[in-house]
Amino acid sequence: MDQASAAMLQALERQRAAFTAAMPEPLSARRDRIERAIALLVEHQAELAAAASADFGHRSTEQTLLTDILPSVSALKHARGHLKRWARGERRATLFPLGLIGGRSRIEYQPKGVIGIIAPWNFPIGMVMAPLAGVLAAGNRALIKPSEFTPRVSDLLADLIAQRFAPEEVAVFTGGVEVGTAFAALPFDHLVFTGATSVGKHVMRAAAENLVPVTLELGGKSPTIVSRSADLPRAAERIALGKMMNAGQICLAPDYLLVPREREGAVIDALREGVTRMYPTLLANDDYTSVINARHRARLEAHLADALAKGAEAIEVNPAGEDFAASNRNKLPLTILRNVDDGMTVMQEEIFGPILPVVPYDTIEAVIAYINARPRPLGLYWFGRDRAEERQVLSRTLSGGVTINDVVFHVTMDDLPFGGIGPSGMGHYHGIEGFRSFSHARSIYRQSPLDVAALAGLKPPYGKLTRITLQRELRK
Numbered sequence: 041m042d043q044a045s046a047a048m049l050q051a052l053e054r055q056r057a058a059f060t061a062a063m064p065e066p067l068s069a070r071r072d073r074i075e076r077a078i079a080l081l082v083e084h085q086a087e088l089a090a091a092a093s094a095d096f097g098h099r100s101t102e103q104t105l106l107t108d109i110l111p112s113v114s115a116l117k118h119a120r121g122h123l124k125r126w127a128r129g130e131r132r133a134t135l136f137p138l139g140l141i142g143g144r145s146r147i148e149y150q151p152k153g154v155i156g157i158i159a160p161w162n163f164p165i166g167m168v169m170a171p172l173a174g175v176l177a178a179g180n181r182a183l184i185k186p187s188e189f190t191p192r193v194s195d196l197l198a199d200l201i202a203q204r205f206a207p208e209e210v211a212v213f214t215g216g217v218e219v220g221t222a223f224a225a226l227p228f229d230h231l232v233f234t235g236a237t238s239v240g241k242h243v244m245r246a247a248a249e250n251l252v253p254v255t256l257e258l259g260g261k262s263p264t265i266v267s268r269s270a271d272l273p274r275a276a277e278r279i280a281l282g283k284m285m286n287a288g289q290i291c292l293a294p295d296y297l298l299v300p301r302e303r304e305g306a307v308i309d310a311l312r313e314g315v316t317r318m319y320p321t322l323l324a325n326d327d328y329t330s331v332i333n334a335r336h337r338a339r340l341e342a343h344l345a346d347a348l349a350k351g352a353e354a355i356e357v358n359p360a361g362e363d364f365a366a367s368n369r370n371k372l373p374l375t376i377l378r379n380v381d382d383g384m385t386v387m388q389e390e391i392f393g394p395i396l397p398v399v400p401y402d403t404i405e406a407v408i409a410y411i412n413a414r415p416r417p418l419g420l421y422w423f424g425r426d427r428a429e430e431r432q433v434l435s436r437t438l439s440g441g442v443t444i445n446d447v448v449f450h451v452t453m454d455d456l457p458f459g460g461i462g463p464s465g466m467g468h469y470h471g472i473e474g475f476r477s478f479s480h481a482r483s484i485y486r487q488s489p490l491d492v493a494a495l496a497g498l499k500p501p502y503g504k505l506t507r508i509t510l511q512r513e514l515r516k
């Protein structure tokens with residue numbers, strides 16, 4: 041075992057020993073930890089946003105506050121406000137007739153112990169702190185492995201957390217794939233991984249070695265359907281806003297559009313107008329975020345080159361006609377693609393950047409068949425007013441979550457569980473579902489003081505009473 045692995049294992053063992061000694065984790069201690077996490081974010085919001093901007097090459101301060109810090113604070117406050125109710129046990133039905141003679145069934149929610157959190161770079165603060173809200177509310181300790189692609193944010197989080205939390209409460213380990221690999225192999229009581237579907241497979245394999253339960257928050261291609269009944273300008277503006285945010289580097293970003301064939305041109309025009317209104321310029325515009333690094337910029341440019349070589353048409357939305365090629369930064373404008381097909385890489389992989397393919401359709405049945413023929417997505421968006429069509433889309437497709445008449449928004453509802461399905465992930469966090477993911481639902485049955493086994497003929501020597509019980513219960 042190398043030094044990094046040994047240090048992480050030692051930290052985990054230290055946390056587990058502290059957890060065991062402290063059991064039961066009182067609600068006051070959990071609340072106090074949540075409050076320290078809120079204070080950390082509120083007091084250091086400016087430094088965190090500056091670090092994120094430096095890591096991205098440029099990232100809008102307002103955007104970091106709105107999409108990283110605010111959702112984290114909101115999730116933590118939601119957990120603080122609901123913790124007492126979530127943590128309350130539940131009475132459950134007791135098998136007849138045991139309930140009548142004093143038998144009692146109930147559930148108690150216990151913290152699992154030490155939870156690992158592995159986070160990606162795209163929301164480098166939120167993807168650490170939002171899972172932490174549920175982890176702390178449930179009474180657990182946490183080890184965190186933030187992304188190596190945002191080293192300033194990761195180092196700052198490590199420092200701030202070390203200032204506010206004892207290492208046996210919450211601790212951070214920074215590093216790249218090797219540290220991540222060693223981290224995923226630790227014998228946690230639960231592991232939350234947010235990242236790519238391909239990496240999720242490695243993480244689940246590593247966790248399987250210790251039978252560690254996992255919550256996997258992965259990615260995929262989230263379809264956006266524009267119905268014939270949609271208010272086009274409004275839909276286009278909301279899609280433009282959702283796609284341009286973080287320059288498309290959002291797990292829930294609208295990956296591609298499905299539009300009525302006869303309205304394809306009108307949708308593209310409306311998208312162009314929507315982007316132009318919000319971002320009249322891009323390169324020197326503080327509101328517009330950069331692609332994270334040169335490698336990702338090259339990945340996106342390769343998608344475009346591949347699509348163009350195979351016959352796609354590119355519509356670059358560059359309102360001020362700026363020269364991105366001459367820029368030594370990694371900002372990219374939005375490129376809308378038409379005439380795309382399944383042979384293009386852009387239609388095979390999650391895009392995760394400012395490229396938006398448009399796929400025309402004739403009928404909503406064809407849209408549903410198109411979505412169902414592909415891997416189950418993390419998000420699905422439908423814009424329209426036709427309630428029957430809305431119901432048809434909701435009932436005949438599957439996805440992690442849905443936003444109707446907007447994109448991405450369902451993730452901001454603290455009381456809705458968040459998670460994927462199939463290749464877009466497994467398990468949930470946020471709200472009570474997060475609390476339960478990080479808790480053990482322990483079943484407790486209290487037996488009746490009466491001699492139940494004798495009363496029902498359940499103990500040998502078996503005889504007449506046994507036969508009566510069996511005849512009564514074993515009927516159709």
Ligand code: NAD
Nearest residue numbers: 159160161186187220221224235236239242257258259291
């Ligand atoms: P990534 O999977 O490359 O990295 C995520 C984290 O895993 C990083 O901390 C990395 O160091 C670590 N890691 C890398 N290899 C590992 C391994 N073999 N074992 C253990 N850990 C390892 O993802 P990324 O590029 O940082 O983020 C982009 C992806 O994350 C996209 O696919 C996006 O859709 C997804 N994402 C999903 C959600 C969600 O909530 N579902 C949110 C944000 C991002």
